[in-house]
Amino acid sequence: MRRPGGRKRIGQMLVEKGLLTEAQLDQALETQQQSTQMIGEILIDLGHVERSAFFETLAQQLKVPFFDLIEESADSKVSTLVPEDVAKRHNALPIARGDGCIRVAMAEPGDVIAADDLKMHLQQAIEPVLADPEAIEKAITRAFQQGGGGGAAGGGAPAAGASDEGLGGAELSALAEEVKASGSLGTEDTYERDETRVTTDKIGDITDEAPIIKIAKVVLQRAIQERASDIHIEPYRDRVRIRYRIDGVLHEVMQVPKYVHAPLISRFKIMSDMNIAERRVPQDGRIHVRHADGDYDLRASVIPTTLGEKFVMRILDKTSVQIGLEALGFDPTMLAPLEQLIHQPNGMILSTGPTGSGKTTTQYSILNRINSVEINIITIEEPVEYQLDGISQVDVNRKAGLTFAIALKYFLRQDPDIILVGEIRDLETSEIAIQAALTGHLVLSTLHTNDAPSTITRLVDMGVEPFLISSSVIASLSQRLARKVCEKCKEPYEPPRDMLIGFGFDPDAPENKDMVFYHGRGCENCRQTGYRGRIGVFELMTMNQEVAELIVKRASAGQIKEAALAAGMVTLQKDGFRKVLRGQTTVEELTRIVFTAGSYSG
Numbered sequence: 296m297r298r299p300g301g302r303k304r305i306g307q308m309l310v311e312k313g314l315l316t317e318a319q320l321d322q323a324l325e326t327q328q329q330s331t332q333m334i335g336e337i338l339i340d341l342g343h344v345e346r347s348a349f350f351e352t353l354a355q356q357l358k359v360p361f362f363d364l365i366e367e368s369a370d371s372k373v374s375t376l377v378p379e380d381v382a383k384r385h386n387a388l389p390i391a392r393g394d395g396c397i398r399v400a401m402a403e404p405g406d407v408i409a410a411d412d413l414k415m416h417l418q419q420a421i422e423p424v425l426a427d428p429e430a431i432e433k434a435i436t437r438a439f440q441q442g443g444g445g446g447a448a449g450g451g452a453p454a455a456g457a458s459d460e461g462l463g464g465a466e467l468s469a470l471a472e473e474v475k476a477s478g479s480l481g482t483e484d485t486y487e488r489d490e491t492r493v494t495t496d497k498i499g500d501i502t503d504e505a506p507i508i509k510i511a512k513v514v515l516q517r518a519i520q521e522r523a524s525d526i527h528i529e530p531y532r533d534r535v536r537i538r539y540r541i542d543g544v545l546h547e548v549m550q551v552p553k554y555v556h557a558p559l560i561s562r563f564k565i566m567s568d569m570n571i572a573e574r575r576v577p578q579d580g581r582i583h584v585r586h587a588d589g590d591y592d593l594r595a596s597v598i599p600t601t602l603g604e605k606f607v608m609r610i611l612d613k614t615s616v617q618i619g620l621e622a623l624g625f626d627p628t629m630l631a632p633l634e635q636l637i638h639q640p641n642g643m644i645l646s647t648g649p650t651g652s653g654k655t656t657t658q659y660s661i662l663n664r665i666n667s668v669e670i671n672i673i674t675i676e677e678p679v680e681y682q683l684d685g686i687s688q689v690d691v692n693r694k695a696g697l698t699f700a701i702a703l704k705y706f707l708r709q710d711p712d713i714i715l716v717g718e719i720r721d722l723e724t725s726e727i728a729i730q731a732a733l734t735g736h737l738v739l740s741t742l743h744t745n746d747a748p749s750t751i752t753r754l755v756d757m758g759v760e761p762f763l764i765s766s767s768v769i770a771s772l773s774q775r776l777a778r779k780v781c782e783k784c785k786e787p788y789e790p791p792r793d794m795l796i797g798f799g800f801d802p803d804a805p806e807n808k809d810m811v812f813y814h815g816r817g818c819e820n821c822r823q824t825g826y827r828g829r830i831g832v833f834e835l836m837t838m839n840q841e842v843a844e845l846i847v848k849r850a851s852a853g854q855i856k857e858a859a860l861a862a863g864m865v866t867l868q869k870d871g872f873r874k875v876l877r878g879q880t881t882v883e884e885l886t887r888i889v890f891t892a893g894s895y896s897g
Contacts, residue, residue: 364430385409392806400426530603567595624831642769677719747836765843778826781815813878
């Protein structure tokens with residue numbers, strides 16, 4: 296008897312092969328009528344057919360090869376090329392390299408969705424083979440317990456929740472030795488003298504092996520667990536240093552031997568879709584990582600140095616732009632006017648501050664707050680850092696001629712309500728953005744200035760007419776990020792008197808005698824720094840008639856600041872000191888981020 300499609304039934308095939316009698320098949324079919332089990336499970340449970348014999352016959356029925364994972368083992372070099380969670384989800388395991396493909400043992404070789412997912416992670420064609428589902432489960436457990444790693448070739452995510460956070464120096468050294476032994480790199484001295492002796496093909500082979508996958512995975516996982524914002528992989532003459540930027544400060548977290556450098560960089564290049572054969576020019580790329588139920592995008596950059604390539608990854612946590620403006624550190628007295636400003640039908644709101652001060656996070660949080668189905672929001676960025684639902688986002692492409700200014704011209708034909716311009720860098724971009732703000736659009740953008748009033752003079756220096764600035768700019772928001780006192784080791788302390796006085800606080804005044812300041816003593820929770828997490832420090836200058844008149848008269852930044860202060864503007868120093876008085880940060884930290892050469896207090 297055959298199925299309608301012409302395929303024989305599995306029971307009949309077993310009978311024809313002499314592995315099953317007609318009576319046994321009838322008994323199994325009768326049992327199936329009172330059960331939800333598949334016929335194969337029933338035959339095996341009744342003891343009528345051996346497991347291996349059944350699945351070998353099933354493979355013949357499905358016209359795919361059979362792989363006996365009980366008698367044969369998977370190749371450890373390829374078994375962990377997909378993350379553990381992916382292998383478990385599909386009950387599938389890479390077992391060997393084929394001719395231009397990777398053979399994958401699957402419980403359901405006909406599952407096209409599983410096959411597509413595996414191809415995406417492996418970045419290579421696959422040859423599905425059938426294996427006993429129970430044997431696959433055991434093989435997956437065995438492969439990942441043996442420390443195979445669980446990376447994802449070609450940009451896949453490390454396995455979520457894998458137990459690598461405890462990997463210590465000894466284990467890391469052992470993995471490095473495995474890389475050296477398996478890669479046939481020669482001696483460390485040879486590698487240091489002539490890096491070109493390691494061919495691209497050889498590096499490609501090494502990057503597919505478990506040790507280098509696990510080292511790369513540990514670097515990423517530990518960075519996410521440590522809340523790092525950046526990962527720096529830096530080559531030296533005799534070693535490779537790996538540093539994380541945590542709460543704005545770089546920390547050295549591990550070192551690996553120099554011979555690990557080339558395969559490790561190549562591994563990250565593959566993951567970020569870069570050219571591993573190109574080492575002479577800078578490259579950019581992106582890596583998507585899923586870890587502990589969180590999604591992270593990593594913006595990758597590599598540059599050639601005299602000692603080898605330096606690789607830096609910026610970790611972009613998608614949840615950071617969805618936490619709301621309140622959680623960023625806005626004081627209620629500043630948040631209320633900001634809420635009114637971002638709901639204006641037109642005008643320009645400029646965010647200012649140095650690189651890494653949180654301007655992008657603030658602007659995206661604003662977009663999240665005002666995003667709705669009734670509003671058309673378009674952004675032009677270099678590059679797009681966070682993907683936001685319901686918003687059209689465009690990447691600058693200078694090679695193709697797509698600049699901020701050109702994109703803005705075309706944006707105005709897209710019927711936008713709100714436009715975000717990643718950065719105003721030149722007169723052309725600023726003039727088009729201002730025209731958009733004057734013609735019924737709310738425009739958000741950034742500038743690099745020390746404080747809010749200096750934003751105006753920067754635009755004037757670019758060549759923008761003052762009357763256009765006074766008519767279009769409705770607010771300037773300057774910001775910094777201050778490290779927060781660690782809650783686990785928080786304790787009272789006495790800050791330096793000169794720092795307190797520098798902020799206009801007299802510690803000897805009667806009303807200040809009982810004031811208590813806090814800092815972190817240092818503990819494991821904060822890496823002995825006394826700080827954990829960061830909070831925003833802000834300065835919001837809104838446009839009013841007096842400030843507008845001063846702008847038209849080409850007044851200095853100091854004069855504009857005086858008028859803004861008279862209208863109630865709170866400076867960065869004052870907003871930051873409020874947070875010091877609340878025990879959220881310290882005077883030392885505020886001094887580090889707020890006072891710069893040439894800054895003036897207020």
